Amino acid sequence: MTHWFLFLLFSSAAACDLCVHQSKASFVTSVSALTSGACGYGSFAISLSGGNLAAGVSSLYKGGAGCGACFQIRCKDPKLCSSEGAKTWLTTAWPETFTNKGSLGHWNSMTMSRKYGAVWGTNRVPNGALQFRFVVTSGYDGKWIWAKSVLPADWKPRVVYDSGVQITDIALESCYPCDYDGTW
Numbered sequence: 001m002t003h004w005f006l007f008l009l010f011s012s013a014a015a016c017d018l019c020v021h022q023s024k025a026s027f028v029t030s031v032s033a034l035t036s037g038a039c040g041y042g043s044f045a046i047s048l049s050g051g052n053l054a055a056g057v058s059s060l061y062k063g064g065a066g067c068g069a070c071f072q073i074r075c076k077d078p079k080l081c082s083s084e085g086a087k088t089w090l091t092t093a094w095p096e097t098f099t100n101k102g103s104l105g106h107w108n109s110m111t112m113s114r115k116y117g118a119v120w121g122t123n124r125v126p127n128g129a130l131q132f133r134f135v136v137t138s139g140y141d142g143k144w145i146w147a148k149s150v151l152p153a154d155w156k157p158r159v160v161y162d163s164g165v166q167i168t169d170i171a172l173e174s175c176y177p178c179d180y181d182g183t184w
Helices: 040-051 059-064
Strands: 002-005 068-072 085-091 097-103 107-116 119-122 133-137 141-146
Touching: none
Parallel strands: none
Antiparallel strands: 002 119, 068 085, 097 107, 107 119, 133 141
């Protein structure tokens, strides 16, 4: 039996790379449009940021790594929107396997693979409470992040548990920052 874990690691790191991404946006008025999505949040996504959600182009979606990132959207036409813009969460797969070690009194290493977006799965699920540790990488460096909350001993598959993780580091990419000349 395969168990999937939905990690809600809302990352400003993916959003705050200071790169300007030219794209197009649309407004969706129906909550039914949120019943799915590439990130796997489903209808839970409506509770993020007051429902300010977005689908991302490939440079923002980043094969699912951009899921949960917060972006500030600004438009060029002042007749259509204000200069302040709006903040939105990226909610809408690419398999990749990472092996990490966790410690909750003892070491137990297991392989997990990304199913899609923020959803990870494994065929080897230990019994009892679980704590997760992640390594976040950018360029050549990595930083270990511990989930503040432990999954309870009686955890259930397909139930959302808040990891308590908020990544605030900035991962710079090779592009000009949005304020390189002081204007948009």
